[in-house]
Amino acid sequence: MVNDVLAIHNGNYSWNIAFERGLQDLELDDYALLLTSLHEVHIKVGEDDRSKWKSGRDGIYSVCTYLRSILGSTESSFPWKMTLTVDNLHRKGFYVTEWCYMCKRDGETNDHLFLHCEGVRWLWNTILTSQHMDWVMPRRMEDVLRAWSRKFRDKDSGLVWNLFPGCIVWCVWRERNIRCFEDQAKTTEQIREWFYMTLYT
Known part of the structure; x- marks a missing residue:
């Protein structure tokens, strides 16, 4: 759970991620990318969690917005790339x-x-x-x-x-x-x- 790896001190937060085994060299780039992605997440301390779909205008997930997000703009209505x-x-x-x-x-x-x-x-x-x-x-x-x-x-x-x-x-x-x-x-x-x-x- 997020609460297990998120440390909050005086309104500030930091990620404390520990793995059961050491990372392999080929996994270090992925780990760095994970940390970068986590630090880009804006967390409002003290507010309830809620899900928001970034690709939808209203923040609600739909299959249509998902297909647009992975396929980009396309004339075809069928996801042939999938x-x-x-x-x-x-x-x-x-x-x-x-x-x-x-x-x-x-x-x-x-x-x-x-x-x-x-x-x-x-x-x-x-x-x-x-x-x-x-x-x-x-x-x-x-x-x-x-x-x-x-x-x-x-x-x-x-x-x-x-x-x-x-x-x-x-x-x-x-x-x-x-x-x-x-x-x-x-x-x-x-x-x-x-x-x-x-x-x-």
């Missing part, structure tokens, strides 16, 4: 097998996995065919989301239409992780059933 596909793992310094778990061929990028992969493209085609639409798939997922809006007379139909891309991404990502971490795979028919069950429940 999906840990192979290409994003490479950017973070992790090196893993360069292949797609859905088709077991091409390198795994967001655009490949969610749009162009043979193990996923059939799902897009199923939806578009059910809506009697011919669609040339854009290269990037962000472009699909921008172009997806469509006017409907029936409000419920418009709502379902707008849910299609997010539902596909969710189901594909779940299936991809099951194949990656549990070494199991659903059939095409099982994925289709799972998609519609997710969409309508």
